[in-house]
Amino acid sequence: MKQTINTENTQSQMRKGVLELCTLSVLAIGEAYPTEIIEQLKSSKMMIVEGTLYPLLTRLKNANYLTYRWEESTSGPPRKYYKLTPEGEALLKELENTWDEMVDAVNKLLKENKNK
Amino acid sequence: MNKTLTINLAGLVFNIEENAYQLLKDYLAAIKNQFKNEEGCDEIVADIESRLAELLKAKTHAGKQVLVDADIHETINVMGKPSDFEENTSDEKQSGSASSNQKTYYTNKTRRVFRDGDNKVLGGVCSGIASYFDTDPLWIRLILVVLFFGFGTGLLLYIILWVIIPEAKTTAEKLEMRGDPIDINTISQTIKEEAEQLKNRVQNFGNGVKNEFTSQRSQSVGNKIGNLLYTVFHGIFKVISKVFGALFVLFGTLLFVALLLVLFNVGTVDGLSVNEFLHAFTGSDFPMFWFKTGLVMCVGIPLCMLVYKGLKLVFGIKTSYMWLNLSAGILWFVGLTLCLYLSLTVASDFSEETLLKTQIDTHFTNTDTLFIKGSNNYEKNITDLDFEMDNDRWLINNTTQPSIWWGKPRVKIIASENDSVSVFMIKTAAGKQKTEASLRAKNINYTAALRDSVLLLNNFFSFVNTDKYRNQGVDVLIKLPKNKVVYLDNSLKYQWYDIENVNGIGDAEMSGKYWKMTENGLTCLSCTKEELMNNKDSVDVHEHIININDSNAHVHIDKHGIEVNSKEAHVKISSDGIKVEEKKK
Numbered sequence: 001m002k003q004t005i006n007t008e009n010t011q012s013q014m015r016k017g018v019l020e021l022c023t024l025s026v027l028a029i030g031e032a033y034p035t036e037i038i039e040q041l042k043s044s045k046m047m048i049v050e051g052t053l054y055p056l057l058t059r060l061k062n063a064n065y066l067t068y069r070w071e072e073s074t075s076g077p078p079r080k081y082y083k084l085t086p087e088g089e090a091l092l093k094e095l096e097n098t099w100d101e102m103v104d105a106v107n108k109l110l111k112e113n114k115n116k
Numbered sequence: 117m118n119k120t121l122t123i124n125l126a127g128l129v130f131n132i133e134e135n136a137y138q139l140l141k142d143y144l145a146a147i148k149n150q151f152k153n154e155e156g157c158d159e160i161v162a163d164i165e166s167r168l169a170e171l172l173k174a175k176t177h178a179g180k181q182v183l184v185d186a187d188i189h190e191t192i193n194v195m196g197k198p199s200d201f202e203e204n205t206s207d208e209k210q211s212g213s214a215s216s217n218q219k220t221y222y223t224n225k226t227r228r229v230f231r232d233g234d235n236k237v238l239g240g241v242c243s244g245i246a247s248y249f250d251t252d253p254l255w256i257r258l259i260l261v262v263l264f265f266g267f268g269t270g271l272l273l274y275i276i277l278w279v280i281i282p283e284a285k286t287t288a289e290k291l292e293m294r295g296d297p298i299d300i301n302t303i304s305q306t307i308k309e310e311a312e313q314l315k316n317r318v319q320n321f322g323n324g325v326k327n328e329f330t331s332q333r334s335q336s337v338g339n340k341i342g343n344l345l346y347t348v349f350h351g352i353f354k355v356i357s358k359v360f361g362a363l364f365v366l367f368g369t370l371l372f373v374a375l376l377l378v379l380f381n382v383g384t385v386d387g388l389s390v391n392e393f394l395h396a397f398t399g400s401d402f403p404m405f406w407f408k409t410g411l412v413m414c415v416g417i418p419l420c421m422l423v424y425k426g427l428k429l430v431f432g433i434k435t436s437y438m439w440l441n442l443s444a445g446i447l448w449f450v451g452l453t454l455c456l457y458l459s460l461t462v463a464s465d466f467s468e469e470t471l472l473k474t475q476i477d478t479h480f481t482n483t484d485t486l487f488i489k490g491s492n493n494y495e496k497n498i499t500d501l502d503f504e505m506d507n508d509r510w511l512i513n514n515t516t517q518p519s520i521w522w523g524k525p526r527v528k529i530i531a532s533e534n535d536s537v538s539v540f541m542i543k544t545a546a547g548k549q550k551t552e553a554s555l556r557a558k559n560i561n562y563t564a565a566l567r568d569s570v571l572l573l574n575n576f577f578s579f580v581n582t583d584k585y586r587n588q589g590v591d592v593l594i595k596l597p598k599n600k601v602v603y604l605d606n607s608l609k610y611q612w613y614d615i616e617n618v619n620g621i622g623d624a625e626m627s628g629k630y631w632k633m634t635e636n637g638l639t640c641l642s643c644t645k646e647e648l649m650n651n652k653d654s655v656d657v658h659e660h661i662i663n664i665n666d667s668n669a670h671v672h673i674d675k676h677g678i679e680v681n682s683k684e685a686h687v688k689i690s691s692d693g694i695k696v697e698e699k700k701k
Contacts (some may be wrong), residue, residue, distance in 0.1 A: 012200070034167060049196020050148070052161040076170045077126040080163065098500040 021099055022046050024092040033079040043100060065091050120182050126169035132183040139188045145316055150198035229431035230284035230293040239278040247293055269373055276424055329637040361429025368423035375415055379408050397585055398462055407458045413451025417444050465586055470553040472543040476564050490575040492606035519581045526613035531633055532595035539594050546587040556583050562590045596633040603630050619648055620656050620665055
């Protein structure tokens with residue numbers, strides 16, 4: 001029982017770790033409001049629970065990586081459309097590099113150990 | 117059938133069942149609590165509310181207008197539990213970027229003091245404190261360096277801080293090190309939040325109980341008040357404990373500096389440096405170093421502990437070190453024992469006292485008036501005497517080697533049992549044994565001589581410091597036969613000691629006057645009426661005579677009657693009758 005919880009926890013930790021990168025990547029295409037971001041993340045199975053996204057967006061916004069504008073909605077409450085700032089774009093590039101390096105390194109490591 | 121409520125969530129109106137409403141409300145409160153220490157908390161909550169509204173909107177349609185438990189549960193499952201939102205992600209981000217805005221980016225907890233191992237020079241104490249107070253470490257280091265030159269207090273303080281402040285090792289601790297500063301605002305914020313949570317909890321409790329027994333509601337109200345009081349007092353206590361902590365640190369440090377100053381020979385006791393004062397009592401064979409060590413341990417350790425506890429209160433450090441308390445206690449006890457033991461060895465020198473009584477040759481005819489004068493054997497004025505002890509004035513002359521103690525003798529006049537004048541000189545001293553004491557008494561220099569009708573007494577007695585102060589003293593006892601007239605010279609004004617007289621005049625005021633030894637005791641011959649009257653509040657009872665004096669009146673009662681003499685009137689009651697004379701000014 002305890003073992004499964006730990007596995008789940010590790011998996012969710014991994015996802016959470018790259019959530020920032022994924023969110024920035026979604027926004028790199030263009031403006032989006034949280035529900036759109038969530039949908040894209042869900043479709044690529046990056047999302048565990050939706051609540052995780054909101055604090056992340058607020059923090060990125062407060063750190064000047066994102067800006068937003070309000071837009072009225074016909075079907076619900078007004079929406080916040082988020083957009084990358086130049087700093088956000090720089091951060092995305094940096095994180096992408098880190099991600100590539102990490103994926104390479106991890107894959108290499110896993111392969112090496114499997115072949116042993 | 118269920119009761120429904122109407123709510124406004126992010127600008128949309130919902131009809132919701134009561135139980136579902138409670139669920140939603142608790143969920144939102146939990147989210148708020150999760151982000152309460154985060155910048156932009158309200159914004160996050162508003163965003164989440166807005167998303168909840170969107171999700172819930174999708175659950176209603178023309179055929180189903182009311183939200184029920186199941187809807188809320190499903191929505192919560194989509195959004196996730198508040199505990200899933202946060203925590204672990206921040207760690208990775210924190211260590212990932214070292215940008216300057218990380219401070220505002222991820223502050224989430226109340227600030228605590230840690231040693232900052234990343235910016236350390238020695239132990240990271242200064243940089244840790246600096247980040248606690250939002251200043252540059254340079255200033256804190258500067259203060260400590262300045263304090264270091266103040267008798268090493270800086271070093272001591274640094275070591276204490278090094279020991280008691282834990283190092284920020286985990287990322288969480290590093291975050292706490294830079295967390296929200298603790299000030300009145302954040303404290304009142306915490307109190308407000310706690311009170312709100314409490315209110316909700318109590319309300320829930322109240323609702324649950326309402327269905328069972330209405331009588332128990334009062335209990336929940338009582339609990340509510342009790343809990344609220346607890347929260348408020350807890351907040352106040354926090355503030356007060358910090359104030360007290362600061363005071364502890366301040367006084368502890370000041371007193372410790374004072375202790376060191378005193379022991380390093382800077383302070384004085386009645387004009388005598390502390391070392392001289394101690395040496396005067398102890399002599400050269402005394403292990404002064406050990407005594408001082410004991411003193412530092414005995415007094416210094418409690419002061420250090422005071423500073424320690426104060427710092428703990430100020431910075432809200434809860435970790436306590438058993439070994440620290442224990443070793444401090446042991447060292448204190450050792451210091452105390454050392455001090456007590458050494459003090460007792462000195463005190464034992466006072467255990468035996470001796471008197472050395474010598475009579476001075478006097479040949480007197482009854483008709484002569486006896487003049488008692490001082491032969492000033494010390495060049496200084498009596499008011500220059502250095503320090504007071506045991507109501508005697510003492511002076512140590514340090515210009516000579518070894519230094520010399522000067523003390524004031526006590527001169528007393530009493531009635532003689534026979535017809536002749538006799539003068540006694542009594543030297544006293546203490547020691548471990550009788551022989552030691554009498555040797556000390558013998559070593560006291562004091563002379564009294566009679567020339568014609570003048571008795572010349574030394575103003576001071578003296579002994580050298582190699583003898584140490586062991587209760588040395590000199591008494592001069594002058595016995596006068598009846599009808600003998602004596603003149604008390606002004607030069608011995610401060611040496612007269614407790615001389616009884618009929619007129620109830622104080623010792624110092626007896627100087628410069630002629631006195632006659634009568635049946636009742638010494639009687640003033642040259643006193644003015646004012647002087648007799650000005651003696652405050654004295655009652656003299658002799659055989660058949662009562663004299664009552666105060667500043668306003670003089671009452672004399674004898675076998676002839678009662679006489680009252682005051683500034684306003686003179687009243688006499690006698691066998692002649694009652695006579696009242698009013699005085700006019």
